[in-house]
Amino acid sequence: MAYAANTPAAMYANWGQRVGAYLIDYLPVFVADAIGVISRNGIVWFLCIIASIAWWIYNRCIQAGRTGQSLGKRTLNLRLISENTGEPIGGGMAFARDICHILDSLACYIGWLFPLWDAKRQTFADKIIGTVVIPA
Amino acid sequence: MLVLRRSYSVPEHVSMFAVGAAMAGAVYPAAVAHTGWPGLPCPLRTLTGVPCPFCGMTTATVAMAHGAWGSAAAANPLAYLLAVLVAGTVPVLLARAAGVASGPRPWPEAIQRRARWAVAVVVGLSWLFQLHRFGFL
Numbered sequence: 001m002a003y004a005a006n007t008p009a010a011m012y013a014n015w016g017q018r019v020g021a022y023l024i025d026y027l028p029v030f031v032a033d034a035i036g037v038i039s040r041n042g043i044v045w046f047l048c049i050i051a052s053i054a055w056w057i058y059n060r061c062i063q064a065g066r067t068g069q070s071l072g073k074r075t076l077n078l079r080l081i082s083e084n085t086g087e088p089i090g091g092g093m094a095f096a097r098d099i100c101h102i103l104d105s106l107a108c109y110i111g112w113l114f115p116l117w118d119a120k121r122q123t124f125a126d127k128i129i130g131t132v133v134i135p136a
Numbered sequence: 137m138l139v140l141r142r143s144y145s146v147p148e149h150v151s152m153f154a155v156g157a158a159m160a161g162a163v164y165p166a167a168v169a170h171t172g173w174p175g176l177p178c179p180l181r182t183l184t185g186v187p188c189p190f191c192g193m194t195t196a197t198v199a200m201a202h203g204a205w206g207s208a209a210a211a212n213p214l215a216y217l218l219a220v221l222v223a224g225t226v227p228v229l230l231a232r233a234a235g236v237a238s239g240p241r242p243w244p245e246a247i248q249r250r251a252r253w254a255v256a257v258v259v260g261l262s263w264l265f266q267l268h269r270f271g272f273l
Contacts, residue, residue, distance in 0.1 A: 014143075014149075015149065015153070105179050106179050106180050106188075107178070107179075107180050107188035107189065107190060108176075108178045108179075108180070108188050108189075108190035108191060108193060109176065109179075110188075110190050113153065116146070116149045116150055116153055117146040117149065117150060
């Protein structure tokens with residue numbers, strides 16, 4: 001099911017849900033990085049960084065790309081899909097979407113707030129990649 | 137025909153975020169002082185030196201949360217607009233929570249278009265203000 005331009009905003013995940021999913025996704029990264037810093041051990045720190053990157057690739061790219069649901073989105077019953085096809089976007093595009101989140105941060109992080117007022121509740125990254133987040 | 141409506145209107149969403157930001161702004165100086173956290177720098181200004189239209193909002197929000205209205209205006213007058221928005225929408229939110237107001241109705245497309253233009257103008261003016269504040273104009 002493609003999401004047309006006139007789909008009501010209520011059909012998209014709201015900002016609070018998306019923030020919650022994002023925090024859940026990055027909680028393991030935060031914990032691993034905190035362990036790395038607190039350990040004051042170069043090898044432990046390095047392993048924690050590698051583990052963080054591996055988790056990000058697995059969770060945010062592979063899982064979210066293949067199924068539409070990262071850990072956070074699965075927990076909050078959300079799904080990331082292409083607005084054109086209505087299907088998950090694949091690992092490569094999920095990776096590209098996360099890279100595009102850099103643009104959401106560029107102007108005082110305003111892109112992250114866009115789902116508050118955008119008709120499709122999209123961030124800049126969503127607009128560039130053509131994705132929407134919907135209730136699963 | 138089934139008409140799906142937002143639980144909250146766009147101004148209400150922004151207003152609720154602003155209330156949350158004001159609450160965070162109230163404890164922000166203490167959090168920074170106790171943790172040594174450097175805060176959230178604007179990536180655009182950090183990378184290029186050029187401010188964005190929203191630079192100063194953290195300073196303005198913190199100032200406003202502590203009643204320093206002059207400092208808030210000097211940092212970013214957009215904070216005043218948010219304060220007006222909060223003052224206008226909180227009674228509506230409370231009335232709805234009490235069950236005496238109905239859900240938000242979508243604005244006509246022409247009004248939405250004008251609102252988008254108005255926001256674009258305000259953001260543009262804010263950018264000019266920030267460029268002046270940082271010595272570019």
